[in-house]
Amino acid sequence: MRDSPAMRAFWTAWVATTMLTGVLSGYMVSHSIMLGRFFDWFVESGNLDLLHRTYTVFRAASGAHLTYDIPLYLHLAAGICLVLLAFVVKRHRTIAVLAGLSTWWTGSIFMVVDLDEAEDGVLTGVADPAMTQYYLDINIPVHATFAAIYLCSMALLLAIPLLELRRRR
Numbered sequence: 001m002r003d004s005p006a007m008r009a010f011w012t013a014w015v016a017t018t019m020l021t022g023v024l025s026g027y028m029v030s031h032s033i034m035l036g037r038f039f040d041w042f043v044e045s046g047n048l049d050l051l052h053r054t055y056t057v058f059r060a061a062s063g064a065h066l067t068y069d070i071p072l073y074l075h076l077a078a079g080i081c082l083v084l085l086a087f088v089v090k091r092h093r094t095i096a097v098l099a100g101l102s103t104w105w106t107g108s109i110f111m112v113v114d115l116d117e118a119e120d121g122v123l124t125g126v127a128d129p130a131m132t133q134y135y136l137d138i139n140i141p142v143h144a145t146f147a148a149i150y151l152c153s154m155a156l157l158l159a160i161p162l163l164e165l166r167r168r169r
Helices: 005-044 048-062 064-089 093-100 102-112 115-124 129-168
Strands: none
Touching: 005 048, 005 064, 005 093, 005 102, 005 115, 005 129, 048 064, 048 115, 064 093, 064 102, 093 102, 093 129, 102 115, 102 129, 115 129
16 A cells, blocks of 8 residues: 555654654753753852853854754754644644654743743853852753653654554554
């Protein structure tokens, strides 16, 4: 049996979304266990001035933060395509909305809890003591939540082919 063009597009979006979800899972797990704790250590050990002097220069010179964002934007685009195609082919809509839009969910949380403002303030040296403490309080828990969201999304996405196999039997 030959799949329709819409179904082939769905599977293409599924592959892209699943691969990018894996990459973003790695980002967030790594941030939760290493990079985020490294930033926290700078603050807690009294080396905040060193962080400001080095991170700001590194960020401006390397553009690494822009490269870091590319998989996030690609995932958002692939996830939106997956959701739209799931509705077109009338399959796995709930999984597509939950897992395919995981970057939208995490981005929304990031902004709602103001981690974006706190993180930027701490890393660039404009945060006051209250914002710095807020950053220390939420940095790891929020990023660990993101890691959990992406890992759960990955499991849901990987369930789709299994559900398809079961459906076709």
